Amino acid sequence: MPMDVRGNWGLVQSNGATVTFSGVTQDPDSGYFQGQAKVGTSLPVGIEGVATDDEISFKVKSGIYFGSFNFQGWLWGFTVDGQNGTSQATWFATKQFSSI
Incomplete structure (x- = not known):
């Protein structure tokens, strides 16, 4: 079962940048997810990625x-x-x- 990355959450980078995720939806079988992300105070952009039970990968801008x-x-x-x-x-x- 993939980790549940649905909803709203954020991350903090070592260079001081922050990324805020919102409206993330996820397929419970494949782990594929999509939603919106804002880097700092920029306008939201669409994101998509994949989460498994131990890894995640995605692209923002x-x-x-x-x-x-x-x-x-x-x-x-x-x-x-x-x-x-x-x-x-x-x-x-x-x-x-946590897991879905």
Whole structure:
């Protein structure tokens, strides 16, 4: 069963940027999810990705995000700028997740 990333949640990056997710919906079988995300105070953009029982990947604007859930449901990872691969940051989610 994939981790449940539905609803509203956020993440904080090591470079000081924040990403706020809203209206996230998810297919309980495949883990595919979609919704809206805001980077800092920017306008919301559509996002989509996949969450499994231990990993997540998604794209927000030009940033590609990869992460892992620990056994308690906390999520952290790293992001790479899709236009400049040398621009990277680590991040952590501000919410604890559980299985669908």
